[in-house]
Amino acid sequence: MSSSICLRRLPQLSSESSIHSSIGSRNLLSSTQTSSFSTSTARFASPLMKKKTGQVAAPKRGAKTLNVKKGRGGSGRDTGRKPAIGERKALRKRIVLSNTNALEVPTLQDLTKDNVLDKAVEGKVMGIPGEVVDALRAVEAFKTSQGWSLFRRPAALMRKETVQIAELVKQVEAGEAKAKQTIRKVLVGDKMSGKSTLVLQGLMIALLRNWVVINLPDAKDIVLGHTEYAPLPGSTPTQYYQETYTATLLSQIAKANSEILSKIQVTSKPALPIPTPPKLNLLKLAELGAANPEASWPVFVALWKELTLPGRPPIMMAIDNLAHVMRNSEYLSADAKPVHAHDLTIVRHFVDHLSGTKTLPNGGIILAAETKSNSPACPALDYSIQLAEARQLGREVLPEWNPYKVVDMRVMECLRNMEVLRSNGLSKEEARAIMEYYAASGMLRAKVDAPFVSERWTLAGQGNIGELERASVRARI
Amino acid sequence: MVFIFGFNFPEQTLVKKSLQTFYGIGPQVCQRIMARFHIHKTAKVGGLKNAQVLDLNAELSQMKIENDLRREVQDNIRRLRDMGTYRGRRHAMALPVRGQRTRTQTATSRKLNKIERGGSGQIKL
Structure with missing residues (x-):
């Protein structure tokens, strides 16, 4: 399009028009007074314009006006219902x-008592049977970060x-009655590599095999x-027990193991600070502790004593987020x-078994999982894991402690002989199996063939299961 | 409602919050008192055991807080003024005491520096 005004005259024109703006201008540019290369006219003009709009006469008395100010009684007031106490946490x-x-x-086949140990x-x-799901839910083994809500029913x-x-x-289970083994394992691995799910599967196997399950979620x-919290009377150095937490733990133990515990009668006479009925089974005992938080710790001790008597079932104890108990707590x-x-009684109890100072007379497994997403720095734990891995792999050169880091001797002592189970990425066959399950659930709409599995396996950082789920089910790439 | 040091607190108040309403108890002192009686940091007043409330009351009555503390502070200032010291004069004139500038920014000293220094707390002067 050809311009009607000579472009060379443009600067002059605009300056002229600004000078003679009071005189009724007849040329075309006078109406806008802006040039594409100068924004100053428009910028300096705008405050004046704004002032003009501000000087509006006050509304007449009685006339309705729009009031958008926030505050008491105004339309900006939040009239929505406030969430009830605990509602948001429950949702979370x-x-x-x-x-x-x-x-x-x-x-999809269910796991049973017989096939769970089958190679x-x-x-x-494999599907998780309903009663085991209930028990796992009771011990809070399911986490919100895991993808259980994506599928029809829990399977792993x-x-x-x-x-x-x-x-x-x-x-x-194969160990002889007199010398049952206590196996201790710390689960380590990358972020989203399924450490918590492994704990869950461990608990699941134990529940299927009729073990007693104790989980610190x-x-x-x-x-x-x-x-x-309160100091435990007569303990040196002072230990602290947490009555509410212990009561919750007891109620979880009671819910998850109700069938086994109800079959076992209390044989010793525990000295409890609360009146107890004469004929007591372990389930009743645990429920008693759950209902009376002030007696929860003595009840836990009594329950443990009963469970470790000869002829009782093996025990699976698990903890998630291990690094948190390997440092000072927030208590004073x-x-x-x-x-x-380690001075908190529950943690002490767990850590004694993890370190091997105490063993389970009827056999059992102690599982501890570290976390990569929400864990405090714990150099002693990191070093112990490295050391344990190097030892397990039979390396000749063991990692050395960095002398510039502060050492927590209690943690070092406790993790001295620990064993590590690393959860790596899945193999391609495993990845294919789980992706076929995704596809069969209708959550993955693609043909699951070797190239596709290989692509997703690579995208997921060599088969990291969390990333695999994210790449194939959660995200539609 | 729970009575702590002669004052009523609703059950759902945090122990930490209710202790810090007293003149002379801030975050540090509060933490020390709570640690002494093994009260965790999110404890509510309603959740305290009777023994703990009694202990707390006994401890608070031993401490120099509220009016006793106010009196001590006021006495210290009065002593300075009576001696005719510079610090005493500056207090009396509601001016900065420790050599700060007075050309600008003396709002705090004008608010605080007086003989009858009150402060905030459960008991209002």
């Missing part, structure tokens, strides 16, 4: 284990590491300083010094 912690939109997988289930996705891949845990269970809750002692997490 809600565990959804079913998705009615997902398809039922007809080929044949390796690399297959029996990966290599799961089968290793099953082997350990077999090993404990999140170590952070123990040391966070949000529940009541009477002289306002931080209490080491």
Whole structure:
């Protein structure tokens, strides 16, 4: 388009028009007075314009005006319902284990007491039977970060590491009655590599094999300083017990193991600070402790004593988020010094078994999982893991402690002889099995063939299961 | 409602919050007192045991807080003024005491520096 005004005259024109703006201008540019290369006219003009709009006469009395000011009685007031106490937390912690939109997988088999220790289930996705799901839910083994809400019902891949845990269970059960083994394992691995799910699977196997299951779902809750605590009378150095937490733990134990515990009668006479009925089974005992928080710790001790008598079932104890109990807790002692997490009775109890100072007379497994997403720095734990791995791999050169880091001797002592189970990425066969399950559930709409599996396996950082789920089910790439 | 040091607190108040309403108890002192009686940091007043409330009351009555503390502070200032010291004069004139500038920014000293220094707390002067 050709311009009607000579472009060379443009600067002059605009300056002229600004000078003679009072004289009624007849040329075309006068109406806009802006040039594409100069913004100053428009910028300097705008405040004046704004002032003009501000000087509006006050509304007449009685006339309705729009008042958008925030404050009392104004239209800006939030009239919505405030969430009730605990409502938001309940929503945050809600565990959804079913998705009615997902398809039922007809080929999905359930795990049973017999097939769970079978080698044949390796690399297959197996359903978790209903009663075990209830028990796992009771011990809070399901986490909100896991993808249970994506599928019709809970099922899990029996990966290599799961089968290793099953082997350990077999090993404990095969032990002779007098010399039952206590196996201790710390689960380590990358972020989203399925450490918590492995703990869950460990608990699942134990529940299927009629073991007693005790789970500390999140170590952070123990040391966070949000529940009541009190010094344990007669303990040197002072230990602290948490009555509310212990009561919750007892109720979880009672719910998850109700069938086994109800069959076992209390044989010794525990000295409890509360009146007890004469004929007591272990389930009643645990429920008694859950109902009376002030007696929860003595009840836990009594329960443990009963469980470790000869002829009782093996025990599976698990903890998640291990690093939190390997440092000072948020609790304070009477002289306002931080209490080491190992001085809390529950943690002490667990750590004694993890370190091997105490063993389970009827055999059992102690599982501890570290976390990569919410864990405090714990150099002693990191070093112990490195050392244990190097030892397990039979390396000649062991890693050395960095002398510039502060050493927590209690942690070092406790983790001196620990054993590590690393949860690596899945193999391609395992990845294929789980992706076929995704596809059968209708959550992955693609043809699961070797190139596709290979692509997703690579995208997921060599088969990291969390990333695999993210790449194939959660994200539609 | 729970009585702590002669004052009523609703059950859902945090122990930490209720202790810090007293003149002379801030975050540090509060933490020390709570640690002494093994009260965790998110404890509510309603959740305290009777023994703990009694202990707390006994401890608070031993401490120099509220009016006793106010009196001490006022006495210290009065002593300075009676001696005719510079610090005493500056207090009396509501001017900065420790050599700060007075050309600008003396709002705090004008607010605080007086003989009858009150402060905030449960008991209002």
